[in-house]
Amino acid sequence: MAADRSDSAGAPGGAPARPRLxxxxxxxxxxxxxxxxxxAVLGLAAAIALWAVFxxxxxxxxxxxxAVVAVTALIFYVYLSKRAVPAKYLVPGTLFLxxxxxIPVLYTISTSMTxxxxxxxGTKEQAIDQIEASxxxxxxxxxxxxxxxxxxxxxxxxxxxxxxxxxDGDAYAGDTDGLQPLTGASVDPSGKVADAPGxxxxxxxxxxxxxxxxxxFAVPTGSGTGIRSSGFSSAFEGRSRLAYDAGCDCVTDAxxxxxxxxxxxxxxxxxxxxxxxxxxWQVDVGMANFARFVGDPETRSSFLSILTWNVxxxxxxxxxxxxxxxxxxxxxxxxxxxAGRTAYRLLVVLPYAMPSFAMFLLWKSxxxxxxxxxxxxxGLDLDWFGHPWSARAAVLIVNIWxxxxxxxxxxxxxxxxxxxxxxxxxxxxxxxxxxxxxRVTLPLxxxxxxxILVATFAFNFNNFNAVWLTTEGGPFPTDSPLAxxxxxxxxxxxxxxxxxxxAQYGYAAALSVFIFLIVTVMSVVSLRRSASLEEIHx
Amino acid sequence: MTATAAPQRASTRRRSAPxxxxxxxxxxGWRHLVMLVFLVFALFPxxxxxxxxxxxxxxxxxxxxxxRAAGLQNFAELLESTRFxxxxxxTLLLALTNAAATVLLSAMAAYVFSRFRFRGRRLGLxxxxxxxxxxxxxxxxxxxxxxxxxxxxWPVLGFNTPWGLMLVYLGGALSINTWLMKxxxxxxxxxxxxxxxxxxxxxxxxxxxxxLPLVTPVLAVVALLVFIATVNExxxxxxxxxxxxAKTVAVGLYGMVADQRDANFGLFSAGTLLxxxxxxxxxxxxxxxxxxxxxxxxxKG
Numbered sequence: 146m147a148a149d150r151s152d153s154a155g156a157p158g159g160a161p162a163r164p165r166l167x168x169x170x171x172x173x174x175x176x177x178x179x180x181x182x183x184x185a186v187l188g189l190a191a192a193i194a195l196w197a198v199f200x201x202x203x204x205x206x207x208x209x210x211x212a213v214v215a216v217t218a219l220i221f222y223v224y225l226s227k228r229a230v231p232a233k234y235l236v237p238g239t240l241f242l243x244x245x246x247x248i249p250v251l252y253t254i255s256t257s258m259t260x261x262x263x264x265x266x267g268t269k270e271q272a273i274d275q276i277e278a279s280x281x282x283x284x285x286x287x288x289x290x291x292x293x294x295x296x297x298x299x300x301x302x303x304x305x306x307x308x309x310x311x312x313d314g315d316a317y318a319g320d321t322d323g324l325q326p327l328t329g330a331s332v333d334p335s336g337k338v339a340d341a342p343g344x345x346x347x348x349x350x351x352x353x354x355x356x357x358x359x360x361x362f363a364v365p366t367g368s369g370t371g372i373r374s375s376g377f378s379s380a381f382e383g384r385s386r387l388a389y390d391a392g393c394d395c396v397t398d399a400x401x402x403x404x405x406x407x408x409x410x411x412x413x414x415x416x417x418x419x420x421x422x423x424x425x426w427q428v429d430v431g432m433a434n435f436a437r438f439v440g441d442p443e444t445r446s447s448f449l450s451i452l453t454w455n456v457x458x459x460x461x462x463x464x465x466x467x468x469x470x471x472x473x474x475x476x477x478x479x480x481x482x483x484a485g486r487t488a489y490r491l492l493v494v495l496p497y498a499m500p501s502f503a504m505f506l507l508w509k510s511x512x513x514x515x516x517x518x519x520x521x522x523x524g525l526d527l528d529w530f531g532h533p534w535s536a537r538a539a540v541l542i543v544n545i546w547x548x549x550x551x552x553x554x555x556x557x558x559x560x561x562x563x564x565x566x567x568x569x570x571x572x573x574x575x576x577x578x579x580x581x582x583x584r585v586t587l588p589l590x591x592x593x594x595x596x597i598l599v600a601t602f603a604f605n606f607n608n609f610n611a612v613w614l615t616t617e618g619g620p621f622p623t624d625s626p627l628a629x630x631x632x633x634x635x636x637x638x639x640x641x642x643x644x645x646x647x648a649q650y651g652y653a654a655a656l657s658v659f660i661f662l663i664v665t666v667m668s669v670v671s672l673r674r675s676a677s678l679e680e681i682h683x
Numbered sequence: 684m685t686a687t688a689a690p691q692r693a694s695t696r697r698r699s700a701p702x703x704x705x706x707x708x709x710x711x712g713w714r715h716l717v718m719l720v721f722l723v724f725a726l727f728p729x730x731x732x733x734x735x736x737x738x739x740x741x742x743x744x745x746x747x748x749x750x751r752a753a754g755l756q757n758f759a760e761l762l763e764s765t766r767f768x769x770x771x772x773x774t775l776l777l778a779l780t781n782a783a784a785t786v787l788l789s790a791m792a793a794y795v796f797s798r799f800r801f802r803g804r805r806l807g808l809x810x811x812x813x814x815x816x817x818x819x820x821x822x823x824x825x826x827x828x829x830x831x832x833x834x835x836x837w838p839v840l841g842f843n844t845p846w847g848l849m850l851v852y853l854g855g856a857l858s859i860n861t862w863l864m865k866x867x868x869x870x871x872x873x874x875x876x877x878x879x880x881x882x883x884x885x886x887x888x889x890x891x892x893x894x895l896p897l898v899t900p901v902l903a904v905v906a907l908l909v910f911i912a913t914v915n916e917x918x919x920x921x922x923x924x925x926x927x928x929a930k931t932v933a934v935g936l937y938g939m940v941a942d943q944r945d946a947n948f949g950l951f952s953a954g955t956l957l958x959x960x961x962x963x964x965x966x967x968x969x970x971x972x973x974x975x976x977x978x979x980x981x982x983k984g
């Protein structure tokens with residue numbers, strides 16, 4: 146590396162370019178190594194494409210096959226053509242960006258206009274299948290099956306699958322989509338499946354833990370019929386009590402005679418008295434999710450208080466971190482010999498170099514009311530995370546502790562890049578130390594630090610770990626268990642989407658989009674003001 | 684240490700002792716005082732982790748700032764009773780690979796944004812700035828569904844593997860880091876790579892042989908930032924890696940203290956210290972570039 150540097154970088158900079166030899170422009174360009182590397186990379190791309198396309202082809206997923214072929218063709222075109230030089234450098238990163246950022250973001254935006262949530266996950270057909278299958282009851286002519294409970298992936302977390310053996314000994318795999326023949330499974334004489342490719346058999350101990358899920362699980366097998374379990378080792382096929390009739394687009398309860406009519410705006414079957422079946426389907430609700438945090442007074446007030454604290458948290462962190470970081474940088478920034486300067490630098494930076502997720506958990510322990518270090522050291526008996534303001538103070542302290550060393554590093558670099566003559570000239574002209582700092586050093590410093598301050602603000606605006614790993618958003622007021630005193634929009638959203646009280650993805654997605662808009666507008670406006678974006682126009 | 688300089692000066696200038704002390708304080712003494720305060724704030728939590736990791740009892744309630752007894756029991760137990768070794772390996776694999784790949788992808792993009800003028804350049808630069816404002820993990824439902832399908836077709840890239848998670852991380856390779864790098868690339872005089880091209884170098888040679896060695900500081904900084912961020916990434920990892928063998932240290936340690944904070948505190952502290960070693964090593968190794976890499980790109984406004 147070092148040798149390369151002096152060879153290639155030194156010569157063109159030091160000496161004026163040598164006159165080219167006649168015919169130089171006709172000489173072959175590029176080295177053999179370069180050509181070989183290109184061939185190797187393209188070969189690798191082709192190999193990966195082949196590997197990726199095979200399972201898609203086997204599953205007759207033509208859209209997937211087309212996508213793989215298109216991407217591979219694009220890669221070959223870009224790297225074999227002589228034109229489109231920028232694309233050669235942009236394509237790899239951009240492909241990842243599109244696949245794992247832009248597509249998920251677009252998906253989130255489209256989800257934000259639906260009612261996607263627990264009970265509204267799939268299509269109407271799936272909901273009907275589920276309604277019919279889950280109301281299956283045993284009839285005199287029910288077919289009995291031997292049941293083996295299995296899962297896709299991990300046996301404790303993965304999606305449930307019923308491996309079923311009928312009285313003739315044929316094995317099937319049943320999931321919420323229906324029944325499929327099971328191939329390659331080893332079935333023991335009792336009919337239990339010992340092992341099946343692609344599935345993990347759930348051992349009895351874990352089946353116990355998931356018993357509720359197993360009891361509710363139903364495999365639809367046709368119109369009005371389905372398979373349900375009875376215990377962990379047998380299942381039966383029976384008729385459903387609830388049956389769908391396409392004529393009236395409604396579900397009728399055969400026992401009580403109640404009729405649930407499909408409501409295509411809310412995505413649920415609703416009875417006349419307003420009672421609805423738990424299994425619904427996903428429908429577009431337009432802007433209703435966005436209207437919720439503007440229109441619904443309860444949501445609006447908790448939303449506004451979270452937004453206020455969120456801005457205060459990000460701004461407070463950025464300001465304090467900047468002041469402390471700059472303070473340390475200025476303290477160490479002197480031409481006088483300062484004993485131990487290097488040691489100071491290394492020690493102050495230590496918090497930044499520690500794994501931050503662990504430091505959040507550590508501070509959480511230190512703020513522990515019963516045996517936390519902070520209370521012991523200060524002789525206090527304060528339940529830090531029990532009161533809104535002390536919890537907020539604690540979160541800010543933790544975040545400042547983690548953030549100021551980084552700002553110190555940046556400020557040191559920025560200070561060193563400011564010519565000392567400027568400050569000296571100001572001092573000679575009669576400015577005091579404070580005036581020189583305020584009028585000369587700081588304005589110059591802000592030029593280089595403004596983008597970093599904006600980035601710090603944007604990062605802390607969405608600093609999930611800082612809140613989730615310390616207070617988890619708490620303490621919560623007794624009347625609203627969803628919006629805590631230290632909640633940021635992002636932790637609030639996370640709780641809505643993945644919380645215990647039923648997932649509300651649609652609403653959470655709408656909040657995500659909203660957060661995105663806020664942060665983008667704030668960042669672009671402040672970056673514009675700091676004129677850092679100017680250079681992209683050159 | 685500072686006292687050694689003062690007497691020499693005093694012997695030549697003949698000032699009274701109190702006057703000398705005041706002078707010393709005005710000049711450098713206050714700096715030591717301020718630094719002392721900052722150091723106490725910066726270091727006492729770290730001292731506490733060290734002390735708790737050495738505490739043989741291993742509980743939070745028995746841990747003190749200054750260790751009363753010291754032993755390596757926590758470290759031994761951590762390595763024996765948990766899969767810490769595997770978690771550690773997973774974390775290092777993810778962090779190193781992600782840092783290396785991100786630096787390469789980001790530098791390539793920064794190079795063209797800095798040196799070429801093409802259609803879509805402005806859109807691309809603004810787009811990068813805007814897209815990274817979207818909190819990636821809020822798209823987690825979409826990513827989860829996407830990888831449920833991926834797990835079916837290509838189990839190697841699915842859940843409970845480092846490679847699937849790596850792909851998601853690489854989705855963020857082009858980001859604010861690309862801006863940081865572009866700023867630094869802009870400070871390298873274009874004459875350098877242009878004259879190389881006049882001499883017959885291809886754009887690839889100009890990039891790999893001339894530009895990359897000149898922008899080492901910013902490459903180091905981005906590598907460091909990405910490494911630290913990946914080690915600390917908790918949320919996506921906790922969704923992707925459920926299998927005890929596949930976890931990273933962040934997910935594993937969180938699981939350890941999530942329910943049994945008091946009892947496992949010694950183990951947790953020991954794990955934290957072990958994880959801090961590679962982070963510190965990377966940090967020490969690259970820190971001389973940091974100040975330069977972070978600011979020089981931006982200074983020329």
